[in-house]
Amino acid sequence: MALVALWAAPAEAQLAVAADPSTEELERAKEERALVEWIRLGLAGFYFRGTKLVGYGSRKPYHGIAGGLDLTVARFPIQSTPWFGFEIDFRFGGVTLDNDDGPDICLEGAALVAPARWRGAWPGSFTLGLGGGVSRARPVWLPTAVQAYPLALARLRLWPSRVVSLHAQWRFTPVTTDLVDDLLVQNHEVEVAVGWKALLVAARCRIDEVTGGDPVRTYRGVGCGPFVGVALYL
Amino acid sequence: MRAPTAILLVVLAGCAPEVEPISENVSSRDLRIDVIASDEGSGATAKIELDSVFGLLRLTGGDTLRVTMADAALPLREAETDRGTVYVAEFEALTEDLLVDLQRPNDRDPRQIALVPPPFTLTAAGISGAEPLVIGWDADPGEHELSLGLTGKCILPIARSLAQDVGFYSIAQAELLHTDPGAAARCPLTLTLTRTGTTQSDLNEGLGGWFYARTVQSRTVEVSWSP
Numbered sequence: 001m002a003l004v005a006l007w008a009a010p011a012e013a014q015l016a017v018a019a020d021p022s023t024e025e026l027e028r029a030k031e032e033r034a035l036v037e038w039i040r041l042g043l044a045g046f047y048f049r050g051t052k053l054v055g056y057g058s059r060k061p062y063h064g065i066a067g068g069l070d071l072t073v074a075r076f077p078i079q080s081t082p083w084f085g086f087e088i089d090f091r092f093g094g095v096t097l098d099n100d101d102g103p104d105i106c107l108e109g110a111a112l113v114a115p116a117r118w119r120g121a122w123p124g125s126f127t128l129g130l131g132g133g134v135s136r137a138r139p140v141w142l143p144t145a146v147q148a149y150p151l152a153l154a155r156l157r158l159w160p161s162r163v164v165s166l167h168a169q170w171r172f173t174p175v176t177t178d179l180v181d182d183l184l185v186q187n188h189e190v191e192v193a194v195g196w197k198a199l200l201v202a203a204r205c206r207i208d209e210v211t212g213g214d215p216v217r218t219y220r221g222v223g224c225g226p227f228v229g230v231a232l233y234l
Numbered sequence: 235m236r237a238p239t240a241i242l243l244v245v246l247a248g249c250a251p252e253v254e255p256i257s258e259n260v261s262s263r264d265l266r267i268d269v270i271a272s273d274e275g276s277g278a279t280a281k282i283e284l285d286s287v288f289g290l291l292r293l294t295g296g297d298t299l300r301v302t303m304a305d306a307a308l309p310l311r312e313a314e315t316d317r318g319t320v321y322v323a324e325f326e327a328l329t330e331d332l333l334v335d336l337q338r339p340n341d342r343d344p345r346q347i348a349l350v351p352p353p354f355t356l357t358a359a360g361i362s363g364a365e366p367l368v369i370g371w372d373a374d375p376g377e378h379e380l381s382l383g384l385t386g387k388c389i390l391p392i393a394r395s396l397a398q399d400v401g402f403y404s405i406a407q408a409e410l411l412h413t414d415p416g417a418a419a420r421c422p423l424t425l426t427l428t429r430t431g432t433t434q435s436d437l438n439e440g441l442g443g444w445f446y447a448r449t450v451q452s453r454t455v456e457v458s459w460s461p
Contacts, residue, residue, distance in 0.1 A: 054287065215341045
């Protein structure tokens with residue numbers, strides 16, 4: 001109907017209609033942004049255990065607990081290029097490992113692309129991201145206090161209803177600055193979340209793999225824990 | 235440290251994962267091999283300990299320990315002590331240097347030699363009249379320490395380090411101090427001569443780890459003391 005009206009109207013009216021988006025189009029654009037944007041704030045906890053490098057290349061088990069505040073902002077601000085956006089993630093808390101404890105801080109950013117957004121019975125989106133971060137060394141037993149790294153992420157979101165949302169996310173760090181110490185550090189983090197209106201509850205698991213030492217071994221750590229918070233879909 | 239963190243640390247420390255003292259968890263560069271071998275003239279023993287930050291290690295993961303003397307492998311058995319696992323060989327006599335070879339499929343293979351002082355025969359004539367105690371043995375001016383000990387119920391024990399291994403020594407009767415006025419004037423004496431060799435070196439050619447060996451040749455004779 002909108003297309004027919006555009007063809008039949010005088011030229012001035014056509015130009016005026018083309019320049020001003022309709023309320024319906026604005027509403028649709030807002031709903032599509034909500035499929036990919038959010039501000040999320042909550043508390044996360046983590047129990048982890050694994051093996052760590054001791055001495056030149058010996059292996060010792062460890063376990064620990066981490067937890068703290070987690071703030072994520074994902075935005076696709078440029079309307080002319082709605083496929084591209086950015087994300088900032090900030091985590092602040094504490095970690096204990098055997099006899100050591102201390103702060104656990106992380107700041108990450110990523111450029112996002114949302115190649116797929118769909119409407120229908122279960123609206124949703126699929127987002128990919130590439131970026132980097134700086135954080136306290138993960139796993140925390142590494143000799144360096146701070147590490148920097150690139151990261152990749154993928155996120156799937158579904159809305160089975162207007163108030164219930166489902167989220168799945170995978171985050172991968174292929175290498176860190178620990179490479180200068182001849183240690184290849186890689187992290188995988190997987191999160192599955194369920195939202196009800198603004199409330200969000202998630203389960204997270206992370207796998208840390210450190211390869212190095214003499215003899216060369218892979219030291220693995222696995223941690224899992226909950227996240228509880230609120231999510232605002234912009 | 236705040237109270238909640240302290241509580242968490244106590245809980246974690248109480249249920250900390252146990253460290254299993256097995257060799258496959260320890261790098262050769264973090265290892266210390268200790269060898270204690272001795273021969274008292276009627277059979278020899280060698281005890282080997284694989285020490286680490288986790289304590290004495292038990293061989294696992296395909297790691298094997300081989301000790302050879304004069305190209306013949308000594309049979310090793312595993313024994314448990316209050317400190318952990320040790321490896322013991324019992325054999326006829328300690329006659330040559332010991333080659334200690336730790337073979338590891340997933341790590342460096344440390345190989346070291348424990349230097350062994352040569353065996354000897356100890357002789358001592360009895361003491362009579364005013365004659366000194368004359369002691370004789372097979373001389374060897376090697377890199378080892380030499381010590382002498384003389385004990386008896388009627389004398390205060392004598393313990394001496396001998397600077398030169400020349401094959402003979404004598405102790406004058408004036409040096410034999412009686413234990414107390416009530417002790418017998420003369421009594422049978424026990425004489426022991428000991429050669430001790432020590433070897434210490436880096437286990438992995440300057441890359442870490444340590445090798446220590448203490449090898450002992452000891453002989454004892456009974457000495458009669460008559461008027």
